[in-house]
Amino acid sequence: MAHDIGHFFYIGGNDSMDTAHKVHLLAQQKGYELQVIGVPKTIDNDLAMTDHCPGYGSAARFVATAIRGSGWDTMAMGESSPIKLMEIMGRNAGWLTAATALAREIPEDPPQLIYVPERGVSLEKFVDDVRYWYRRLGYCVIAVSEGLRNERGQWMGEASGRVEVDAFGHARKAGAVEFLERLVRESLGVKTRHDKPGYLQRSFTALVSPVDREEAYEVGRAAVRAAVAGETDKMVTLVRQAGPDYVVAMGLAPLAEVANHEHLLPPEYLNEEGNGVTEALLDYVRPLIGGPLPPYGRLAKHAVEKHVRPWPG
Amino acid sequence: MAHDIGHFFYIGGNDSMDTAHKVHLLAQQKGYELQVIGVPKTIDNDLAMTDHCPGYGSAARFVATAIRGSGWDTMAMGESSPIKLMEIMGRNAGWLTAATALAREIPEDPPQLIYVPERGVSLEKFVDDVRYWYRRLGYCVIAVSEGLRNERGQWMGEASGRVEVDAFGHARKAGAVEFLERLVRESLGVKTRHDKPGYLQRSFTALVSPVDREEAYEVGRAAVRAAVAGETDKMVTLVRQAGPDYVVAMGLAPLAEVANHEHLLPPEYLNEEGNGVTEALLDYVRPLIGGPLPPYGRLAKHAVEKHVRPWPG
Numbered sequence: 250m251a252h253d254i255g256h257f258f259y260i261g262g263n264d265s266m267d268t269a270h271k272v273h274l275l276a277q278q279k280g281y282e283l284q285v286i287g288v289p290k291t292i293d294n295d296l297a298m299t300d301h302c303p304g305y306g307s308a309a310r311f312v313a314t315a316i317r318g319s320g321w322d323t324m325a326m327g328e329s330s331p332i333k334l335m336e337i338m339g340r341n342a343g344w345l346t347a348a349t350a351l352a353r354e355i356p357e358d359p360p361q362l363i364y365v366p367e368r369g370v371s372l373e374k375f376v377d378d379v380r381y382w383y384r385r386l387g388y389c390v391i392a393v394s395e396g397l398r399n400e401r402g403q404w405m406g407e408a409s410g411r412v413e414v415d416a417f418g419h420a421r422k423a424g425a426v427e428f429l430e431r432l433v434r435e436s437l438g439v440k441t442r443h444d445k446p447g448y449l450q451r452s453f454t455a456l457v458s459p460v461d462r463e464e465a466y467e468v469g470r471a472a473v474r475a476a477v478a479g480e481t482d483k484m485v486t487l488v489r490q491a492g493p494d495y496v497v498a499m500g501l502a503p504l505a506e507v508a509n510h511e512h513l514l515p516p517e518y519l520n521e522e523g524n525g526v527t528e529a530l531l532d533y534v535r536p537l538i539g540g541p542l543p544p545y546g547r548l549a550k551h552a553v554e555k556h557v558r559p560w561p562g
Numbered sequence: 563m564a565h566d567i568g569h570f571f572y573i574g575g576n577d578s579m580d581t582a583h584k585v586h587l588l589a590q591q592k593g594y595e596l597q598v599i600g601v602p603k604t605i606d607n608d609l610a611m612t613d614h615c616p617g618y619g620s621a622a623r624f625v626a627t628a629i630r631g632s633g634w635d636t637m638a639m640g641e642s643s644p645i646k647l648m649e650i651m652g653r654n655a656g657w658l659t660a661a662t663a664l665a666r667e668i669p670e671d672p673p674q675l676i677y678v679p680e681r682g683v684s685l686e687k688f689v690d691d692v693r694y695w696y697r698r699l700g701y702c703v704i705a706v707s708e709g710l711r712n713e714r715g716q717w718m719g720e721a722s723g724r725v726e727v728d729a730f731g732h733a734r735k736a737g738a739v740e741f742l743e744r745l746v747r748e749s750l751g752v753k754t755r756h757d758k759p760g761y762l763q764r765s766f767t768a769l770v771s772p773v774d775r776e777e778a779y780e781v782g783r784a785a786v787r788a789a790v791a792g793e794t795d796k797m798v799t800l801v802r803q804a805g806p807d808y809v810v811a812m813g814l815a816p817l818a819e820v821a822n823h824e825h826l827l828p829p830e831y832l833n834e835e836g837n838g839v840t841e842a843l844l845d846y847v848r849p850l851i852g853g854p855l856p857p858y859g860r861l862a863k864h865a866v867e868k869h870v871r872p873w874p875g
Contacts (some may be wrong), residue, residue, distance in 0.1 A: 322761055448635055453629035478874070497870055498871040
């Protein structure tokens with residue numbers, strides 16, 4: 250009342266939508282007139298009622314580009330360091346990890362293996378999978394969700410009952426990728442390395458997906474229009490249209506149906522073995538990254554030879 | 563003899579040049595006619611006798627782009643997570659870490675602090691520096707070389723005498739960035755996070771510097787020409803020419819003078835306080851990254867609006 254606020258827009262993921270819904274309920278309870286509209290945004294892509302979430306397409310573009318380069322590096326290193334794991338953000342939802350499959354041009358390209366929280370994997374199966382590809386290609390690149398679980402649903406970082414002690418003497422849970430790296434090294438007896446792109450996944454602005462960027466603006470516009478039209482307690486949704494071309498319409502969903510539901514990868518997007526994704530997943534995610542991945546040396550098209558004087562001068 | 567090899571080209575850094583020199587000495591000793599030419603390539607940029615090394619310009623372009631995005635993310639997060647450290651490759655040489663300064667448009671931009679192995683820093687000074695920027699801007703982004711040392715020249719990871727115990731019960735040295743992250747968190751009492759781009763620094767092909775790429779080809783051409791011209795026991799060098807424009811010529815240096823020398827950052831490239839770089843460093847590295855950093859949303863120039871149907875439909 251003090252600030253005469255009539256509209257409340259909340260941009261974010263599950264927790265934010267839950268908060269927005271609670272703000273609506275509180276205003277209603279107090280008889281305070283307030284338009285509450287949620288605006289979806291999370292690289293986890295785990296909001297219900299929407300085809301996808303702004304932020305996801307750009308993060309997907311980044312992780313696919315990153316693992317392609319790191320995968321080529323691993324391929325080139327050969328026997329001296331043949332196994333590479335990359336830990337991708339996602340504690341419960343594997344959407345972003347699944348998107349690393351876009352890095353492939355042929356099925357044997359890296360990443361050869363993809364593991365997501367929706368499907369647990371036993372340590373034995375995991376090691377067997379890595380061994381298979383290592384024997385077949387001489388190297389193996391593996392994308393792992395930070396929230397990967399074992400076959401009993403326990404998080405990898407604590408599944409073994411093992412605890413790390415940090416430099417200050419404090420115990421902490423072992424990270425999933427550090428645990429698996431060590432496991433592969435000890436099981437296969439070969440040099441194993443990992444990448445953990447961390448916050449780069451959500452902040453690498455040089456690789457923003459143009460489709461994602463446009464949709465991020467559009468959900469904001471739709472939120473304002475919805476509020477002005479008298480809507481409240483709703484979240485803007487992206488509604489993919491049927492047809493051969495990628496077209497998305499703006500919709501609205503009740504915040505109560507969005508709040509605190511996690512939209513996880515459906516079974517049809519994961520292969521039977523639980524170590525990869527299906528064509529259906531690729532068809533889903535491909536339009537979101539806004540065109541093909543940047544080719545090697547894309548920026549090298551400029552004529553720059555004039556600055557180099559060949560030998561002998 | 564068995565394979566009738568007359569030319570030996572070795573692409574790499576310090577160790578590779580040392581090996582190439584030894585191969586030359588061995589061939590000489592055995593009276594075997596062999597042209598040995600070293601070809602420089604290391605993102606560490608620490609080879610002697612050459613202005614810089616192929617690989618460095620592209621890695622520099624990547625780390626500057628990465629810390630700019632992660633820095634904006636930290637700025638945007640504000641009080642909820644105001645301190646970010648990024649660990650950059652380089653055990654003894656801080657060339658790559660120093661290049662993160664290219665991310666700045668104004669002096670207050672991230673990274674506000676840069677620490678390299680060539681200059682040790684005490685834990686007290688480090689915490690004071692971070693506190694200064696945190697109080698001034700409300701956040702702080704710090705670039706740290708993996709090989710950072712304290713004021714007594716001890717590597718940060720072991721300077722405290724502290725040891726980590728991993729999930730398998732094995733002791734290991736604490737990483738520099740994990741140690742400093744914890745130190746800042748406990749000293750300032752604020753949420754502190756880190757990024758460790760790891761192998762992405764040397765493999766992110768989407769951000770290859772066109773200047774670097776051209777020079778990488780040219781040192782290869784020069785190596786073949788030098789061998790054909792009868793040269794041996796030499797490494798190809800890049801010789802920056804005097805003048806307002808960036809021009810580089812190909813040269814040759816004796817492998818014996820290159821092998822096992824580390825070319826570290828000279829004092830005039832580091833500020834007096836030991837927590838940043840000078841304009842001279844920026845002038846040195848700017849031409850190598852091949853043009854300005856990719857602007858935010860550069861790929862978003864395509865017209866993609868047609869795929870979006872605004873609300874209400």
